[in-house]
Amino acid sequence: MSTSWILFWTAVGCGVLFAGCALWAQLRDGTRTRRYRWRDAGLPVAIMAFCTAFGALAFVLDSGNADRTLYEIVTDTTAVEVPFAERHTFTVEHPGARHPILIAVEPAGPAMRDPVRMRIRLAGPDGRTAIDDELVLEAWCAPDCEWDRFSTDVVPAAAGTWDLQITVGTPGVSAIHVWIGDDEKTDGERAPGF
Incomplete structure (x- = not known):
């Protein structure tokens, strides 16, 4: 359901x-x-x-x-040692359309309150970089902790395979949720459980 x-x-x-x-x-x-x-x-x-x-x-x-979902995945990173990198590829179907990007991390336990340091890099099919940001996601605890999320919009100039690389440098991340939308898409599907 x-x-x-x-x-x-x-x-x-x-x-x-x-x-x-x-x-x-x-x-x-x-x-x-x-x-x-x-x-x-x-x-x-x-x-x-x-x-x-x-x-x-x-x-x-x-x-x-x-x-509007173009690409969505939740990856389990519980047993991964830091620093670690994840690579996600997705195909842009509608160049020129707004593509919102959301990246969220989940803590390994309730005691995890440290900020998460990560780097986000997005490159197009021609290898040119659209995003290259170093981030610090702060934790908000009241009483359970949640970290800030990274979100931005990209308007790809070209169709084809795009490459998203996420590098996490903080231990204690149990999962990474990546969601990429496409404002012109009408037949997308969410990842299981969403």
Whole structure:
């Protein structure tokens, strides 16, 4: 099941729960089941309608993000010694379109609070470098820790195979999540679990 459907069914489930609670409260206030009129059900119906509409909106927004996915992968780096480098290749289908790039790292444990040092290099099919950045991703802990994410937009001038290299110099990174979108793509798929 995709994340889009999970969001939709979660909202519908909340609607059923909250509408059921409102209906139960109305019945406990002295309205007998035999005398209960559907016009009295305005609040439970409104709650259910709102939650269903909210779930539908979340579905549309999330599935739109999925459709724009050009490349996505989550790699396990638990047993890798630092420094280490990962190489990802992807094919640009629509040159001239905006391609958002997101790179996120996950800590190996709750005690990991150190900033993560990494280098991101993106090169086009002709070997020319589009991105070459050294980064420090800070940890935000309240109470669980999450690190900053690297995100940027690239507008590739040429179609073909692009090369993304990520070099991590900090121990304690358990996974790296790479997502690359394409604003003109309409049939993308998210990685399993997203």
